[in-house]
Amino acid sequence: MDELLFTLNDDELQELKNTSSIDGDEDDHLFGTPPPRNRSKSTGSGNENVDWELTLSLETTLQLIEGEPTAPSPNCSEELIQRILDVCRGRGGLPDHLRGKVWVILIGLYYNNKSTKHPLIEIYDLKEQNELRNDCTEFVAKTYSSNSPEEHSSIVSSLESILTSYLKHQKVAYDKSIILGYLQILKPLLTLNLTDTQLYNTFRMIITQYVPRDVFNEHGLPFHIFRLLLLYHEPEVCSVVDSLRVLPHSYASQWFLSLFSSAIANLQSILVLWDVYLQYRDPFLIYHMALVLVLNAKDRLLEIKHSDSSTKKADTIQLLSTLPANLEPSDIPDFLTISQHYASQTPNSYRRMFESALYGNDSFLTLSNSSTSPCRRVAMQSLCLPVAAEELLNSIRMAKSLSSNDSTDSRSSTDAYMFVRFFVVDCRPAEQYNSGRLPTAFHLDCALMLLEPVKFNTAVQGLLLAQKDALNVGAAAGGEHLCFVGSGREEEDQYVHMVVSSFLQRNTQKVALLSGGFQSLHELLYPDNIEDGLADHNPLTCPECVLQKTSVTPSSSTVSRDGSPASDSRSKLFTAKLSLFSSTLKAKSAEMKGKLIDYINNPVASGGSSGADEKHVKSSDKNKSKPYRNLLPVFMIDDDDEPSDEASPSGGLADLDSTTDVTHFHPGTRIRSIKQFLKQHNFHWSCSEVLSDGSHYEGYVIVTRDNLLMIRELDRDTGEVSLNRLLNSIIKITSKKKHPELITFKYGHVVKLPSTSSDPGKEGDEISDKDRGGGEEEETAAEITHSDRFYLPSGSKDFVSNVKRFIDSKNSSDQ
Structure with missing residues (x-):
């Protein structure tokens, strides 16, 4: 088709304008007989705006297609579509009289007089037929106000015929909002020179190929995908919109449903x-078109957020929903060019993950409205944009190829750079990272976030510097897109999720997470490409290899006749399993992720071990609650968050079985059934035990008349006692002001001090004997010997309040 793409000089163009009688009538037999009516007035652009070179090229191409002996098929072949694209791509708007012919080819339909794929249904017997007719009449009266009454009737008849046929063929129930969306799609189609049957098939194909399913659901899959894309490219804007509680559905639903037809005024x-x-x-291009519109409104969104208006949410929805309204024809080429740029700067994995769920031959409403739909659940639960292992490996291979080939030809190739380059951050534990990793991956120790926040920030700064240097020198490891890699096991990857969250909260752009973690990479490479694809891979200590061997190798194969080689191998496998189990136990519970993010990102404000945020009770607070162990209550919790002295909703002290004795449950005691054990104790809370090294163990804390018991979960049914403390050994219960969910219990005993004149209400550990009920001549102090920490995502106030009440009750009974 190169011979068609010639350039005309000014004289030839003027002659063509003066002599051309192209009006579309002579070529109508190619696509069928046109309707004997004008559907809409003033829809043409006028000859003064016609691109005559494009017009001539298209006319010539369409005539060649018509002159071919036989049509390829009722569905256009890829070759036929490519011939049209070779002429149109990179040009402005199509000539009005050729638009219909080009559109039906581009969407995959080839019309002729002999066959149409789906004929119209001539029987109008829908239950809501009158409502449908009224909807069409109202739409025509509003949209085509300048047309004559006769034309109104003709258009209403066409619309009703098309929509009735579609509802019956696709078995879609009538809904006014659905019909209004369909009518908006038909609005531009009515300008085409097509019969009603051709118009119906064009309408059906556009819905099937370009309108996403689930678009009427407020929490539908298209809107979760759009939010992930917004979070990927501009997390600050996403944060602003989220903070105002504006859902994408509230402003983008009509964009996606009508392909912007209802949103653009012109x-x-x-x-x-x-x-x-x-x-x-590209049906996914519409998400990037919406993305460009929202990003263009960033400054105005920030103004709304920081304004004193009481209608911020409504103002935001109004702003966003009207963004496309004033687009002019001259704006469209640049608008789509920028949208395509963002599409090219986005990993493609999400397309493969969700394409079959969004587009296809079924009705676009067939996706279940339940939040348990697998694709929607994946999108809802994704912390950031997911990247598949295949795309990551392909990106690394192409980056290596480019960095190793310094020839000018390869550097100048446009296709060579048409992929997303990742800077890979491996967040697995060090022992797993050293047992096998991607050759371009950098390691980041996630555990530092809680244990050593300052060191973690230093590591992050070093990581970002390494990324910058790699980009500057064009190294294979360089990439603008951050891809975080976890193990792929949920119980281990909670720290990874916390790291990703911290980057997003810093408004870091282009942050992605490897879907399935290192486990998916290993499965993709194993066994043939494992050594080439991974660096420093050790199959004896690699957790994934250990799991592979355990699942595929019979147990008898590990035992040799002399016993020695098999014993060594079994020992190494056991060591690797133990390492894997240890890293699993170090991960925190899923419930802690959201609650601890503020604590992670504000280590100074939240306090480390300095106790700057801790508050001792003052002497003026001595009458606020009963003393326990004959000492003042030293709850170091902010006044506003101090536990109540009222009875717990779970019951009073009398509800506890007084015959229940847990004294013999020493640490290490196995609990066969956690559910049955908890039924014997009214006062228990779901929590995580936090050790001094930052390790977290999920389980339950139980309070009895005399003891504080922690049960760690080993699996769904069984558990193990990790600690058993006497209530009368509790000296202090402390908490951070900003994090009352993190409770610290300090244990010890009271020691006598020489008589001093110190203030009994002084802040600190010293408590006078007078306040314990003893003589005024002698003073005592609390000596702390050990402590425990618990994280309760909910019920922390209830927990502390009940512990205090048990201690008060025991002190009263002892006296």
Whole structure:
């Protein structure tokens, strides 16, 4: 088709304008007989705006297609579509009289007089037929107010016929909001020179190929995908919109449903937009079009957020929903070029993950409205944009190829750079990282976030410097897109999720997470490419290899006749399993992720071990509650968060079985059934035990008349006692002001001190004997010997309050 793409000089163009009688009538037999009516007035652009070179090229190409002996098939072949694209791509709006012919080719339909894939249904017997007719009548009266009454009737008849046929063929129930969306899609189609049957099939194909399913659901899959894309490219804007509690559905649903037809005021702008959009043949491009619009409103969104308006949410929805309204035809080429740029700067994995769930031959409403739909659940639960292992490995291979080839030809190749380059951050424990990793991966110790926040921040700064240096020198490891890698096991990857969250909270752009973690990489490479694809791989200590061997190798194969080689191998496998189990236990519970993010990102404000945020009770607070162990209550919790002295909703002290004795449950005691054990104790809370090294163990804390018991979960049914403390050994219960969920119990005993004149209400550990009920001549102090920490995502106030009440009750009974 190169011979068609010639350039005309000014004289030839003027002669063509003066002599051409192209009006579309002579070529109508190619696509069928046109309707004997004008559907809409003033839909053309006028000859003064016609691109005559494009017009001539398209006319010539369409005539060649018509002159071919036989049509390829009722569905256009890829070759036929490519011939049209070779002429149209990179151009502006299509000529009005050729638009219909080009569109039906681009969406995969080839019309002739002999066959149409789906005929119209001539029987109008829907239960809501009158409502449907009224909807069509109202739409025509509003949209085509300048047309004559006769034309109104003709258009209403066409619309009703098309929509009735579609509802019956696709078995879609009538809904007014659905019909209004369909009518908006039909608005630009009515300008095409097509029969009703051709119009119906064009309408059906556009819905099937370009309108995403689940678009009417407030929490539908398209809106979760759009939010992930917004979070990927501009987390600050995403944070602003989220903070105002504005859901994408509230402003983007009509964009996705009507392909912007309902949002753009100028009909010619809609036609030009669809001209170029259909040429890209990419249904996901509409998400990036919406993304460009929202990003363009960043400054105005920030103004709304920081304003004193009482209608911030409504103002935001109004702003966003009207963003496309003023697009002019001249704006469309740049608008789509920028949208395509963002699409090219986005990992493609999400397309493969969700394409079959969003587009296809079924109705776009067939995706279940339940939040348990697998694809929707994946999108809802994704912390950031997911990247598949295949895409990550392909990116690394191409980056290596480019960095190793310094020839000018390869550097100048456009196709060589048409992929996303990742800077890989491996967040697995060090022992797993050293047992096998991607050759371009950098290691980041996630455990530092809680244990050593300052060191963690230093590591992050070093990581970002390494990324910058790698980009500057063009190294294979360099990439603008951050891809975080976890193990792929949920119980281990909670620290990884916390790291990713911290980067997003810093408004770091282009943050992605490897879907399935290192486990998915290993499965993809194992066994043939494992050594080439991974660096420093040790199959004896690699957790994934250990699991592979354990699952595929019979147990008898590990035992040799002399016993020695098999024993060594079994020992190494056991060591690797133990390492894997240890890293699993070090991970915190899933419930802690959201609650601890503030604590992680504000280590100074939240306090480390300095106790700057801790508050001792003052002498003026001595009458606020009863003393326990004859000492003042030293709850170091902010006054506003101090536990109540009222009875717990779970019951009073009398509800506890007084015959229950847990004294003999020493640490290490196995609990066969946690559920049965908890039934014997009214006062128990779900929590995590936090050790001094930052390790977390999920389980339950139980309070009895005399003891504080912690049960760690080993699996769903069984548990193990990790600690058993006497209530009368509790000296202090402390908490951070900003994090009352993190409770510290300090244990010890009281020692006598020489008589001093110190203030009994002085802040600190010293408590006078007078306040314990003893003589005024003698003073005592609490000596701390050990401590325990518990994290309760909910019920922390209830927990502390009940512990205090048990201690008060025991002190009263002892006296």
